[in-house]
Amino acid sequence: MKVESITLYVNGTEYRFSVGTMFGQLPPSETLSETLRNRLGLTGSKQACGEGACGCCTVIVDGDAITSCITLTIDCDGKHIPRLKDCRTP
Numbered sequence: 001m002k003v004e005s006i007t008l009y010v011n012g013t014e015y016r017f018s019v020g021t022m023f024g025q026l027p028p029s030e031t032l033s034e035t036l037r038n039r040l041g042l043t044g045s046k047q048a049c050g051e052g053a054c055g056c057c058t059v060i061v062d063g064d065a066i067t068s069c070i071t072l073t074i075d076c077d078g079k080h081i082p083r084l085k086d087c088r089t090p
Contacts, residue, residue, distance in 0.1 A: 003028070006077035010040060011084055019074055032076055033057045033068035036084060044085035059084060 006026070008015045017026040017035075026035065036042045036059070045068055046056035052067035059068045061079050 003074050006074055008076055009080040028074055030073050031069055032071045032073045035073040042084045
């Protein structure tokens, strides 16, 4: 089944993404870590090993801790991610 769009709920805000390969769309291969950091600017989870081994990218999704560097964003459709922060220094 082809996914055309997904919805994420981050910090209580709803985000909708069109899935595809066109400019501005969310590629099916994009990880949750990439989406949170690069699209939403939420840098509270870090990118380090890229293999899910170190735990730096761990976020809470629907009450479960997951490694966001190995989780595809499209697999998180309809999920809630609470309390994620933007840790960039102004």
